[in-house]
Structures are given as structure tokens and as C-alpha cells.
Amino acid sequence: xxxxxxxxxxxxxxxxxxxxxxxxxxxxxxxxxxxxxxxxxxxxxxxxxxxxxxxxxxxxxxxxxxxxxxxxxxxxxxxxxxxxxxxxxxxxxxxxxxxxxxxxxxxxxxxxxxxxxxxxxxx
Numbered sequence: 028x029x030x031x032x033x034x035x036x037x038x039x040x041x042x043x044x045x046x047x048x049x050x051x052x053x054x055x056x057x058x059x060x061x062x063x064x065x066x067x068x069x070x071x072x073x074x075x076x077x078x079x080x081x082x083x084x085x086x087x088x089x090x091x092x093x094x095x096x097x098x099x100x101x102x103x104x105x106x107x108x109x110x111x112x113x114x115x116x117x118x119x120x121x122x123x124x125x126x127x128x129x130x131x132x133x134x135x136x137x138x139x140x141x142x143x144x145x146x147x148x149x150x
Contacts, residue, residue, distance in 0.1 A: 063102075067142040070104065072096050075148050077108070082144040086121040087135070091148060095134070103139035107132055 028053050030038075042048050057140040070076065074094045078087050090112035095105030108116060113133040 063143070067145075069147060070094055070142050070145055072104070076106075076145040077148050078140060079144050079146055082140065084121065084123070086116060086119045086124075087140075090116060092132070094145065095139075097142075098139055101142075103141050104145070106135045106140045106145075108135065 028067050028129050033127050039048065039051055042051065052074045054084065071092055076094050077089060082088055090108055092108040092112055095107055097104045113126060113130060116122050116124055116133065117128075118131075124133070124136075
């Protein structure tokens with residue numbers, strides 16, 4: 028038997044105390060983690076990807092490159108821009124990144140790009 032969202036909400040609204048609601052929250056968080064991991068399994072080191080429009084700063088949106096290693100939690104990955112995207116970022120007046128003129132491929136600094144902000148592209 029499959030439950031609909033309205034039945035689930037009704038059930039949660041009738042839980043007797045905060046501990047019961049917390050147990051439901053923990054189960055939801057675990058399931059969201061599983062769904063997130065499954066959605067981004069294909070994004071591995073060496074994959075070609077494009078940064079989606081949901082990432083800030085806006086100057087990074089739609090840039091392309093190669094996914095590098097994932098962080099410890101597996102939610103972010105280093106990102107090495109390809110030559111065209113490096114040139115675009117270097118010349119974008121909104122960019123706070125200072126890329127030396129001779130740099131062909133620029134690795135974005137920091138803790139990496141969220142996997143949810145990457146979409147795989149064909150070579």
C-alpha cells in the first residue's frame with residue numbers, strides 16, 4: 028500500500044511529542060541524503076561538466092570544465108575550467124578572480140563547487 032503526501036502529513040501532525048517528530052526528521056534527512064547521492068553518482072573525477080545557473084557568483088554560471096576530486100563529504104568537487112571558460116572568467120568585469128594572462132586552465136579556488144550545481148556534458 029502506498030501512502031500519499033496528505034496521509035503522511037496527517038500522520039506527522041498527529042505525532043504525540045517532539046521526540047517522535049525528531050525521529051521522522053532523522054528518517055527524512057537520511058532519505059534525502061540517499062536521493063542526493065544517487066542523483067550525483069555519475070559526477071566523478073575526470074567528468075566534463077557545466078556549472079548551472081543556480082551557483083553564485085553569477086560570473087561562474089554556464090562555465091565548463093573538468094570535475095576534480097570530491098570533498099570528504101562527497102557534496103562538493105574541485106573544478107578545473109577549460110581554456111574557453113578560463114578566458115571568459117578572466118575577462119568578465121564581474122569576476123573577483125584574478126587569473127594571470129598566461130594561465131590556460133584555471134582551477135576554481137575554495138572548497139569546490141556543489142555537485143548540485145554541476146551538469147554533465149558530452150565531450
